[in-house]
Amino acid sequence: MGKKRVPRLNSLEWLDWRFPTEDSARQLFERLVWPDGPHCPHCGSAEAWRFRDKGRISRPGLYECGNCAGQFTVTTKTPMHATKLPLKVWLRAIYLILFSSKGVSSVILGQQLGVRQSTAGVPKNLLARCCRMTISPSCGATASRSSNIPDPCR
Numbered sequence: 420m421g422k423k424r425v426p427r428l429n430s431l432e433w434l435d436w437r438f439p440t441e442d443s444a445r446q447l448f449e450r451l452v453w454p455d456g457p458h459c460p461h462c463g464s465a466e467a468w469r470f471r472d473k474g475r476i477s478r479p480g481l482y483e484c485g486n487c488a489g490q491f492t493v494t495t496k497t498p499m500h501a502t503k504l505p506l507k508v509w510l511r512a513i514y515l516i517l518f519s520s521k522g523v524s525s526v527i528l529g530q531q532l533g534v535r536q537s538t539a540g541v542p543k544n545l546l547a548r549c550c551r552m553t554i555s556p557s558c559g560a561t562a563s564r565s566s567n568i569p570d571p572c573r
């Protein structure tokens with residue numbers, strides 16, 4: 420008793436256990452998008468730091484570019500930015516879409532994510548478009564499981 424059970428690896432339960440907060444999900448996206456540290460999406464500069472407002476560090480995840488002075492987060496200029504969905508929801512959506520062998524409907528996705536079907540359709544359609552462009556024509560589990568995707572959780 421008292422000892423926390425570790426969920427089965429690479430399950431949805433594991434995902435929630437490993438990335439329980441919005442902050443932890445954001446940090447994962449930051450490691451994936453910026454493996455070498457933050458890059459400004461406005462000008463491409465790697466000279467960036469946590470944004471400070473009147474000397475105080477602002478909300479986590481907000482950066483400022485040392486070159487163009489633009490502010491940005493890991494989702495700036497990505498399709499995720501406009502949706503206003505929490506990154507935890509995006510993480511779950513990506514997991515469910517990539518690891519479902521037969522595809523997942525917006526209805527099921529909405530139930531699993533705890534959002535309306537119309538809201539769940541947004542990440543589904545965006546990811547489907549991205550997959551067609553970059554991963555494979557099918558974007559199935561075969562493609563994602565067989566490729567050697569580095570473990571971002573190390």
Ligand SMILES: [Zn+2]
Pocket residue numbers: 459460461462463464484485486487488489
């Ligand atoms: Zn910049």
